[in-house]
Amino acid sequence: MSYMQGQDLWEVVNGSEITQPKTEDANGILWKWKIKAGKAMFALKTTIEEDVLEHIRDAETPYEAWNTFTKLFSKKNDTRLQLLESELLSVAQRDLTIA
Numbered sequence: 519m520s521y522m523q524g525q526d527l528w529e530v531v532n533g534s535e536i537t538q539p540k541t542e543d544a545n546g547i548l549w550k551w552k553i554k555a556g557k558a559m560f561a562l563k564t565t566i567e568e569d570v571l572e573h574i575r576d577a578e579t580p581y582e583a584w585n586t587f588t589k590l591f592s593k594k595n596d597t598r599l600q601l602l603e604s605e606l607l608s609v610a611q612r613d614l615t616i617a
Contacts, residue, residue, distance in 0.1 A: 522558060527557055530554045530558050531583075532581060559579075574586050
């Protein structure tokens, strides 16, 4: 979220510009939206692990991808929490394990 805000992309991810404008105007609103949406999707897709990428591969907008992340990583998602806990318990460093 902080990266998106810093790059002026948050509006297309979860702000005031989450839907694509229907028509182009003299100010190039549609073109500008597509550029920002493309940058946001690039940032989202290149900063996540391959197994998470599968969940947003077909997302058409950054908003849709972000909502998928919200559902996946929400504290209410017990299945995801159990998977992460299992991964954490299996992590080992040299001869030590995490209890």
